[in-house]
Amino acid sequence: MQSTTNYSGPVTNGRGLTFTESVSGCFSKAFVFTGRASRAEYWWFALFTLLVSMVAGIIDQSSYGEPATVTAITNLLILFPSLAVNIRRLHDTGHSGWWYLIILTIIGIIPYFIWMVSKGDDRQNEYGAPV
Template sequence: MKMFCTNCGKQNPEESKFCSSCGASTEALPPQNKAAYINKKEEMTFSKSISTCLSKYIDFGGRASRPEYWWFYLFTILLSWGGMLVDSSTYSDSTQIVSGLVNLALFLPSIAAGARRLHDTGRSGWWQLIAITIIGIIPLIIWLASKGEEGNNKYGTPS
């Protein structure tokens, strides 16, 4: 009987109790039930989305899931607010050095994550430019929040 990881779906040697890849417990499954664990998607968490988006700093290709994009968006907002708090408590005038540096450092990863998110919905990343028109922010938010295309599209496989 083959042993499959209950977390990542990886096949492990017989009689193994823990996955050699992720360390989760394994379960013996008859061959017809192994599909339940194979290709199981890993849940996107706050910290995983941050590491994914920062590791793809200027990668405008591929696709990004909704949780990956929105967790990273929350991270950028929180970091920006943190920078503004530091600026307001450190500098007496309206100097915004820290928040400016934070926003500058996260600008490209945010644009890249947005492009990958639009790719997941079947649209080009260039559609982000519609936000310049102010009214274009509405359809852009709808596209970024909508469900991605099932299966492969011209931008790659779902993440």
């Protein structure tokens, strides 16, 4: 009898993916729109972008007032890494990256959020092996 093991998510040296590993990985794969991204990689990077955006907004409000120069530069720096990790996360759940456009509709945010929190495919799918 062959035993099967369940995929439990990304593991680096026997431990889960850390905040730092996720952020550095997302920036190093900023223009990689193929492959898959785990929930940990996606959500750690989402937290990073939220924190960085908040800090940029605070700096803009306290230093520059109306023009959001720091926020604009920050958003440009995280644009492609964010887009890439979103598409790779969709791939992990078995969806094409084109489904990212669903967030342009109000109702589309609901299935999109469900896909982002869902466990990825345990086995290889058309986008590659589990991460």
